[in-house]
Amino acid sequence: MFLNIIFFATLYPVLFIICIVFALQNSYKDGMLFAVNMKREWVEDENVKAIQKRFKKEMIWYSLILAIIPFSCLFIPYFSIQMTIWMVWLIVAIILLMLPTVFANNRLKQWKRKMGYYEEQSAERYVELKNAGTVHCMHFLPFFLPLALGTVAAIAVIPFAKVMGIFCLIGATSGYIFLLVAIWTDRQPVQVISSNSDININYTRAKKRIWKNMWLCAIWLNTALILFLILVSFMQKQVGMIYLAGMIVFIILLAAMCIPAIVILGRVEKAYEDKHDLNGGIEDDRNWIGGMLYYNPRDSHTIVDKRVGIGTTVNMATKAGKGTILFIIIALLMLPLVCVWVIAEEFTPIHLEIENQSLCAEHIRTDYEISLDALDDVEMLTELPNWSRVNGTGMETLEKGTFKISGEGECQVFLNPQNKKFLYFTANGKNYYMSGIDDTETEEIYQEIMNQK
Numbered sequence: 001m002f003l004n005i006i007f008f009a010t011l012y013p014v015l016f017i018i019c020i021v022f023a024l025q026n027s028y029k030d031g032m033l034f035a036v037n038m039k040r041e042w043v044e045d046e047n048v049k050a051i052q053k054r055f056k057k058e059m060i061w062y063s064l065i066l067a068i069i070p071f072s073c074l075f076i077p078y079f080s081i082q083m084t085i086w087m088v089w090l091i092v093a094i095i096l097l098m099l100p101t102v103f104a105n106n107r108l109k110q111w112k113r114k115m116g117y118y119e120e121q122s123a124e125r126y127v128e129l130k131n132a133g134t135v136h137c138m139h140f141l142p143f144f145l146p147l148a149l150g151t152v153a154a155i156a157v158i159p160f161a162k163v164m165g166i167f168c169l170i171g172a173t174s175g176y177i178f179l180l181v182a183i184w185t186d187r188q189p190v191q192v193i194s195s196n197s198d199i200n201i202n203y204t205r206a207k208k209r210i211w212k213n214m215w216l217c218a219i220w221l222n223t224a225l226i227l228f229l230i231l232v233s234f235m236q237k238q239v240g241m242i243y244l245a246g247m248i249v250f251i252i253l254l255a256a257m258c259i260p261a262i263v264i265l266g267r268v269e270k271a272y273e274d275k276h277d278l279n280g281g282i283e284d285d286r287n288w289i290g291g292m293l294y295y296n297p298r299d300s301h302t303i304v305d306k307r308v309g310i311g312t313t314v315n316m317a318t319k320a321g322k323g324t325i326l327f328i329i330i331a332l333l334m335l336p337l338v339c340v341w342v343i344a345e346e347f348t349p350i351h352l353e354i355e356n357q358s359l360c361a362e363h364i365r366t367d368y369e370i371s372l373d374a375l376d377d378v379e380m381l382t383e384l385p386n387w388s389r390v391n392g393t394g395m396e397t398l399e400k401g402t403f404k405i406s407g408e409g410e411c412q413v414f415l416n417p418q419n420k421k422f423l424y425f426t427a428n429g430k431n432y433y434m435s436g437i438d439d440t441e442t443e444e445i446y447q448e449i450m451n452q453k
């Protein structure tokens with residue numbers, strides 16, 4: 001139930017955000033409708049109005065279907081199945097809600113082609129030569145400080161909490177990824193919207209400054225999360241819950257941080273709306289696949305403004321664009337594998353056995369193999385202590401990995417928490433809590449250990 005609460009709080013609102021973004025394409029704005037260049041008088045055509053009506057109907061039906069599906073998780077008790085449904089739902093929601101806009105975009109382009117409007121379009125393309133490569137807004141020091149702080153803090157905590165230190169060090173790499181994206185954005189050529197070079201340069205500088213500030217805030221937020229997790233690692237109670245709460249807040253703040261950037265970008269676009277006096281072939285609707293994906297081999301720009309939503313996208317005809325598409329495909333292919341792995345984790349039973357004078361704890365693979373000679377203080381427990389997960393797996397039918405007990409420190413766990421009998425022992429300076437697939441197997445292992453001690 002707690003997992004569903006988290007997903008409903010963090011993922012379910014994505015449905016409404018996506019709906020709003022795509023629903024706005026049904027409005028004629030900035031000379032476009034459904035990401036297609038249109039003249040105002042064309043919008044009054046009955047065929048165009050029919051396309052808009054069909055778009056509304058498709059959006060309503062797709063949204064209703066997607067709004068209902070997540071509630072099925074409330075009737076499913078298994079963590080892995082719940083997570084799989086939510087992950088698949090998120091991808092399907094993004095793709096499915098794109099379709100009405102893609103369909104409307106294609107229908108509108110077909111209508112323009114039928115009316116012969118594309119033959120009127122210029123095939124010119126424009127490049128800004130004045131200060132073309134010198135409009136930059138980034139400075140090294142503001143980005144270096146949060147990156148250095150997060151990295152040094154993560155490295156410093158490794159001797160005291162190795163797992164958390166490594167985890168934070170991995171998290172610090174997100175800051176460097178933000179930095180690379182910021183540099184990439186800042187190095188893009190001047191965008192040409194006018195025959196006046198000063199307008200082009202000021203327009204580009206204003207937008208680059210907004211993106212620079214957004215990525216800098218993202219890096220500081222990532223550093224704040226690293227410092228928070230490090231501080232929490234020295235606490236003794238409810239560590240896992242606090243970790244989870246911190247990650248949720250981070251995701252929410254990261255998403256919320258985009259809102260001011262979008263609003264300010266909108267103001268910049270509005271301020272320069274009357275200064276657009278060029279409409280070359282580079283803006284040809286036919287360079288946009290479904291109005292979403294930009295593919296233009298004749299355009300040297302790697303990053304271009306989106307037509308749907310606010311922000312930028314890549315030119316898929318460039319090397320960077322092709323690399324981005326490859327990365328997205330790999331990520332999408334990895335998601336089913338992750339879901340299959342989580343399902344296997346939950347539904348594969350755990351097993352204890354004694355083999356070659358060693359206690360072997362097996363689940364998918366052998367997780368622990370401990371010599372019987374190293375076992376001390378062996379006990380049979382009927383209750384488990386109150387602990388929180390540091391790293392590993394925590395499900396209703398499976399807990400394994402490193403856990404922390406309040407006032408006692410860390411321990412190694414490998415058990416089914418729904419059992420009633422558990423094996424406790426110490427070995428090599430560590431405390432272990434284990435169980436077999438059921439209480440019978442746990443008792444048998446306990447008796448065999450005691451007979452050989």
